[in-house]
Amino acid sequence: xxxxxxxxxxxxxxxxxxxxxxxxxxxxxxxxxxxxxxxxxxxxxxxxxxxxxxxxxxxxxxxxxxxxxxxxxxxxxxxxxxxxxxxxxxxxxxxxxxxxxxxxxxxxxxxxxxxxxxxxxxxxxxxxxxxxxxxxxxxxxxxxxxxxxxxxxxxxxxxxxxxxxxxxxxxxxxxxxxxxxxxxxxxxxxxxxxxxxxxxxxxxxxxxxxxxxxxxxxxxxxxxxxxxxxxxxxxxxxxxxxxxxxxxxxxxxxxxxxxxxxxxxxxxxxxxxxxxxxxxxxxxxxxxxxxxxxxxxxxxxxxxxxxxxxxxxxxxxxxxxxxxxxxxxxxxxxxxxxxxxxxxxxxxxxx
Numbered sequence: 001x002x003x004x005x006x007x008x009x010x011x012x013x014x015x016x017x018x019x020x021x022x023x024x025x026x027x028x029x030x031x032x033x034x035x036x037x038x039x040x041x042x043x044x045x046x047x048x049x050x051x052x053x054x055x056x057x058x059x060x061x062x063x064x065x066x067x068x069x070x071x072x073x074x075x076x077x078x079x080x081x082x083x084x085x086x087x088x089x090x091x092x093x094x095x096x097x098x099x100x101x102x103x104x105x106x107x108x109x110x111x112x113x114x115x116x117x118x119x120x121x122x123x124x125x126x127x128x129x130x131x132x133x134x135x136x137x138x139x140x141x142x143x144x145x146x147x148x149x150x151x152x153x154x155x156x157x158x159x160x161x162x163x164x165x166x167x168x169x170x171x172x173x174x175x176x177x178x179x180x181x182x183x184x185x186x187x188x189x190x191x192x193x194x195x196x197x198x199x200x201x202x203x204x205x206x207x208x209x210x211x212x213x214x215x216x217x218x219x220x221x222x223x224x225x226x227x228x229x230x231x232x233x234x235x236x237x238x239x240x241x242x243x244x245x246x247x248x249x250x251x252x253x254x255x256x257x258x259x260x261x262x263x264x265x266x267x268x269x270x271x272x273x274x275x276x277x278x279x280x281x282x283x284x285x286x287x288x289x290x291x292x293x294x295x296x297x298x299x300x301x302x303x304x305x306x307x308x309x310x311x312x313x314x315x316x317x318x319x320x321x322x323x324x325x326x327x328x329x330x331x332x333x334x335x336x337x338x339x340x341x342x343x344x345x346x347x348x349x350x351x
Contacts, residue, residue: 023211025266026077027274028277030280031266031278033277034277037284040060040067042287043057046313051313065229065248066256073203073210073259074203076157076207077210078203079204083161090351096349097343097348098147102137107133112288116292139186140187143284169202177245177246178194179194181242181244195252213257219265225257228258232254279326282326282328283326286321287321287322290324294321
């Protein structure tokens with residue numbers, strides 16, 4: 001019974017000791033995931049505004065089982081040095097970084113949402129906003145739940161460190177299977193943390209296996225994995241199996257594997273995607289305010305886009321937003337405003 005935990009532990013310890021170069025497919029995976037997230041939110045908010053984007057909604061639906069599992073698996077792969085560090089280093093480094101970004105951008109996101117009329121709370125006003133912001137560190141209200149959840153994952157992984165890796169992964173798989181079966185808590189951050197904790201821990205503890213899987217992929221095995229993911233996801237959705245604990249987790253597991261296969265191919269075919277993947281934070285924190293602002297300008301000026309042209313709106317919007325966010329990142333760093341994306345490096349602890 002003890003052989004497997006020691007094997008996992010020795011792999012993780014070795015992983016912490018050896019510095020590794022950037023992995024092209026992992027950067028491509030982050031780039032792919034962030035572009036799909038922007039497209040997903042652009043599609044949903046455009047549909048909520050009244051434009052017909054039914055084609056893209058159908059396109060986005062199966063991708064639910066790929067986007068975030070891929071994102072969190074890759075995030076976990078690069079978390080080992082922080083989880084192995086002291087509590088002081090983790091808190092003054094990674095957690096402080098996440099808190100800085102969240103505290104700065106959560107008010108911006110919610111203010112833009114209120115001003116543009118996209119606040120999800122009925123009859124929301126400035127007092128509603130103030131109350132939500134006061135509780136936001138405990139109950140995130142916006143798409144920045146991802147930042148909050150990442151911080152929670154680092155803390156959870158550090159707390160669970162004394163346990164064997166296989167125990168952590170099995171327990172997390174049970175939590176994720178239950179949450180993916182339809183748990184609807186008050187905050188999307190709670191739901192996301194429960195749904196995707198297993199993927200973060202798999203990336204953290206099984207990174208050598210993930211890398212070996214990616215290295216062994218060929219074009220035909222990649223196609224098989226992508227086909228298997230789509231088939232499993234279609235079956236789960238077609239037969240209404242999502243409420244069955246474990247069914248949608250299986251779709252997410254195969255989705256993560258398919259996402260890696262697609263990322264390996266894209267890293268070779270679209271090298272620029274990896275460049276985007278190394279700069280995901282500006283895209284993530286700005287994309288929702290930009291979506292709301294663009295749609296508000298359209299709607300408030302009575303600009304109506306009919307079918308079929310409306311079907312392309314989210315795609316063009318997503319491309320514009322990614323380019324704008326990356327341009328903002330470059331411009332702000334050039335003029336000394338890089339602190340809007342995170343605290344100065346000299347303030348951060350490093351492992």
